[in-house]
Amino acid sequence: MTRTIKLAVLPGDGIGPEVIEQANRVLDAVLVGGDVELARTEFKLGAERFLETGETLPEEEQQAIAEHDAILFGAVGGVPGDARLKHANIERGLLLKLRFDFDHYANVRPCTLFPGVESTLRAPGEVDFVVVREGTEGPYVGNGGTLRAGTPHEVATEVSVNTAMGVERVVRYAFETAQSRPRKKLTWVHKTNVLVHAGAIWQRVVAAVSAEYPEIAVDYMHVDAATIFMVQDPARFDVIVTDNLFGDILTDLAGAIGGGIGLAASGNINPDGTFPSMFEPVHGSAPDIAGQQKADPTAAILSAALLLDHLDLGAEADRVREAVRADLAVRGDAARATAAVGDAIIAALPSR
């Protein structure tokens, strides 16, 4: 019997469509001859759509997306400084809205330095960790405001909101992730010495949940110190759990040391399955190189592998990762066209 997976595809702006095209090709190639079939719906959303219609994420479209089993997302964002986008905020209105409304509380971002890939670090060592970033609260809630805007007496606030429910579920997810990995190590990152209110709730929750996972070795690091360890000894990390903003910062840094943001994949996971989870490369829309076949689709392809994992197609996901690994091992420094990378990865797919 054929299993049909409903996939919502949101290629977005800039290099988004180019890299998603390759991710889709790889998905087709890895599923061919099996009993899984993808039924895709493409949604044209992002800065370009906004410029054409003034719409960011119409309610009916959001509802239609919600009917799918998973979402494959490219990248959104127009040309920086485009005056027509001044009041758009596609990031908040589309990307973050999906993460929040679909309750993607576990934003999972693995960082692996694949053999053959040169790191920006002189001596990176074995890099293989995963960041579990909280995705639905913290400083990202948009809470806050502005008084006397544009005057010398302006005051602007930004409120980080943290709940026991919200922190606990992502911390628990991170413990489960650590449990499934051989090293069984969890590092939680915050800035408890300064952000005393938000820090204390994280501290309490981690302590409580960790009592349920005696096999997991837990340590704590201030976010500033974590950036130092990430560039001086990334091998010490196994699983990292942290809040929405610290996770944003640390995963870009992790991407950079793990061979570049062109390889960094992510999953916005709703572990409860109430809403479709969403898989996207960590990189942005890079309008400066869009349409030139210069973008590396590997991050999108590795995101598609996370999507396969999430849909219980672990064997297929592993085949994609093996193909990526094989390609990176021979690719070296050579710049290749976006489609050529897709070709090479498809050619390297191990047979099932």
Add this chain to the structure above:
Amino acid sequence: MTRTIKLAVLPGDGIGPEVIEQANRVLDAVLVGGDVELARTEFKLGAERFLETGETLPEEEQQAIAEHDAILFGAVGGVPGDARLKHANIERGLLLKLRFDFDHYANVRPCTLFPGVESTLRAPGEVDFVVVREGTEGPYVGNGGTLRAGTPHEVATEVSVNTAMGVERVVRYAFETAQSRPRKKLTWVHKTNVLVHAGAIWQRVVAAVSAEYPEIAVDYMHVDAATIFMVQDPARFDVIVTDNLFGDILTDLAGAIGGGIGLAASGNINPDGTFPSMFEPVHGSAPDIAGQQKADPTAAILSAALLLDHLDLGAEADRVREAVRADLAVRGDAARATAAVGDAIIAALPSR
């Protein structure tokens, strides 16, 4: 005529006293034979003092410190996990209290990769930038609270407060800093696409102030992207200005790529001169290596050079930096005792 400078010395905890001892020796050596005399008062503050007396920063002592021309600060903080310090928060009660009460709004942190120093980066290029970090507001204000602590319904908030006055003065300081440097480049860093309220006030202020500095090339970077550039192309930075929390994170990262946190100096500047400015290494108290003569005093010594700059002793500051540069050029990877580094830098001081 002899000029007497009143210097408050706060060695603090852990390696603080060891590195400050060397900074003091270098200060004496560079000033010897000149017409400047240091009148020092030592204040024993920090975790150790707290454990002995239960005091963090008594009001009379703070007033006494305020009577000085400048502050030389080591590092504070006890052994992590020490239960007796559970309710202390020396960082907020002492270090941040001094920064806030003495209105140290420009937290200046230069990052230079000195010749002979190995960076953690494979190909760092020319690294020579300075981060101007806001020091008196943003997410550091301690504003926020906790409801239903310890229950499943706990909510904790943390409020970033940003004022036009507060943002403008530090942004202006950064423009002045850029003006004084050959490359005349200013990069402001925030997360405007997500932290829309705090981001907008920064955006407005930077735009307004930049109109007064037409010679300065200004660009903007999201904080996550800034971490990528910092490890992939740090040479692109000249002056960075950013908020208190982003500055905390970026300057630890900058320290790491600039040859390690053992070399990272900082000045907490009150440019108005209403209160004494405070100079401190970026590193912490490192209780694990305290008392073993293992700490590198170079960061403290370079902080003393910033102190000399601030007191209009630029020639003396340059002599200290030259000596540090000379020492680093020959030092190589060899680990040396804290005092031996002080000796070497004193021996390398160019004559006036």
